[in-house]
Amino acid sequence: xxxxxxxxxxxxxTTYRFQKVKLCKKCNRYSVLKDEYCPACGSLFIGVETLxxxxxxxxxxxxxxxxxxxxxxxxxxxxxxxxxxxSLIVGLIFCLTYIVLTFVFMKSEYFHExxxxxxxxxxxxxxxxxxxxxxxxxxxxxERLADxxxxxxxxxxxxKSDAMKQSxxxxxxxxxxxxxxxxxxxxxxxxxYDKHFxxxxxxxxxxxxxxxxxxxxxxFIRYRDAIVVDFGIDSLLSVACMTLRMKLYILEFSxxxxxxxxxxxxxxxxxxxxxxxxxxxxxxxxxxxxxxxxVAMKYYYDPDFKPFMERKQVLTN
Amino acid sequence: xxxxxxxxxxxxILCWKTHKLITKKRVSGDFKGIDDELVIMVNEGEAxx
Numbered sequence: 596x597x598x599x600x601x602x603x604x605x606x607x608x609t610t611y612r613f614q615k616v617k618l619c620k621k622c623n624r625y626s627v628l629k630d631e632y633c634p635a636c637g638s639l640f641i642g643v644e645t646l647x648x649x650x651x652x653x654x655x656x657x658x659x660x661x662x663x664x665x666x667x668x669x670x671x672x673x674x675x676x677x678x679x680x681x682s683l684i685v686g687l688i689f690c691l692t693y694i695v696l697t698f699v700f701m702k703s704e705y706f707h708e709x710x711x712x713x714x715x716x717x718x719x720x721x722x723x724x725x726x727x728x729x730x731x732x733x734x735x736x737x738e739r740l741a742d743x744x745x746x747x748x749x750x751x752x753x754x755k756s757d758a759m760k761q762s763x764x765x766x767x768x769x770x771x772x773x774x775x776x777x778x779x780x781x782x783x784x785x786x787x788y789d790k791h792f793x794x795x796x797x798x799x800x801x802x803x804x805x806x807x808x809x810x811x812x813x814x815f816i817r818y819r820d821a822i823v824v825d826f827g828i829d830s831l832l833s834v835a836c837m838t839l840r841m842k843l844y845i846l847e848f849s850x851x852x853x854x855x856x857x858x859x860x861x862x863x864x865x866x867x868x869x870x871x872x873x874x875x876x877x878x879x880x881x882x883x884x885x886x887x888x889x890v891a892m893k894y895y896y897d898p899d900f901k902p903f904m905e906r907k908q909v910l911t912n
Numbered sequence: 913x914x915x916x917x918x919x920x921x922x923x924x925i926l927c928w929k930t931h932k933l934i935t936k937k938r939v940s941g942d943f944k945g946i947d948d949e950l951v952i953m954v955n956e957g958e959a960x961x
Contacts, residue, residue, distance in 0.1 A: 610943070611943045611944070611946070611947040612947050612950065612951060613943075613946055613947050613950050616950075662925075665925075666922075669918050669921075673914065674914055678914050678915055681915050682914075682915065682918055685915075685918065685919050685922060686922070689922040689925075689926065692926060693925075693926065693929065696926070696929060696930060696933065697929075697933070699933075700933040700934075700936070700937055703933070703936050703937035703940040704933070704936065706936075706940035706941065706942075706943075706946070707936050707940050709946060710940070710941075710946055710949070713946065713949075713950050713953075714953070717953050717954070720950075720954065721954060724954065753950070753951055753954050753955075754954065754955060755951070755955055756955065
């Protein structure tokens with residue numbers, strides 16, 4: 596199947612995920628997508644932060660109205676002129692103190708309203724995400740893969756299920772990936788073995804090795820048997836070669852590297868050998884021995900390894 | 913007498929409001945907490961795929 600060449604739009608970044616939640620007041624539907632206008636009715640979405648803010652302001656306004664009413668009643672029913680003035684002054688001081696107090700605690704009031712709003716509207720938010728997910732599926736079905744993936748990526752910030760991750764991976768596997776794309780790998784790791792994810796990860800490995808993090812390597816090691824069956828030994832070999840990217844990874848996955856060391860290309864063995872050689876104070880365990888053995892067996896007369904050999908001989912003498 | 917009752921009522925309301933605000937502040941948490949809670953709640957129950 597030919598892969599589609601697409602251009603992804605930039606991912607919307609917010610400090611907190613809940614800032615992506617917005618409401619269409621006309622449809623009474625929430626959404627987490629990038630759209631500014633509701634796809635169903637065309638009206639402008641209102642962010643959940645704005646909603647929380649207006650709720651806390653409305654609450655303050657209602658409270659102040661009640662207080663003014665209470666003070667007015669107090670002033671109205673004052674028996675003497677003296678008590679009337681007294682009630683008026685005390686009432687004014689009270690109103691001012693009340694407003695100042697509420698403003699001082701405005702932030703926590705806002706927190707409270709926002710939390711309440713999200714809790715009360717949770718069902719509606721879920722239904723909204725469901726609707727967003729349907730929109731994404733429609734895009735994918737209609738071969739609008741970039742739009743579909745864009746939507747799935749936004750939903751994926753909230754929904755952490757394997758099914759959601761798999762939907763994203765399936766779309767990504769139909770796209771011709773490029774190094775300039777804003778790709779994600781660690782966030783798509785499923786909880787069980789998924790052939791589609793491994794296929795995607797191997798593709799990502801070819802274009803951007805930095806995305807292959809510790810968690811991804813652990814995933815490959817955990818499901819190595821299934822991966823060998825589905826993708827052959829070369830796939831694991833490329834992951835093992837990639838672990839030489841960082842000293843930390845070499846130490847962490849030394850057993851895994853050791854297992855595939857015999858099949859490493861020369862350039863990778865050279866890298867490993869030079870790292871081990873230049874860090875003699877680090878405890879490399881049996882990896883150092885095995886590397887030395889491989890070098891002695893395969894590359895003893897290789898000119899690229901000569902500088903190390905010569906230095907070694909000087910040191911032994 | 914009227915002034916005392918009226919002032920007392922206002923002071924009681926003010927104390928009650930301060931107490932409520934302080935309690936809310938104590939349990940309100942932070943944005944990070946709201947964020948994590950939302951994700952947990954959304955992922956609970958029937959799965960969205």
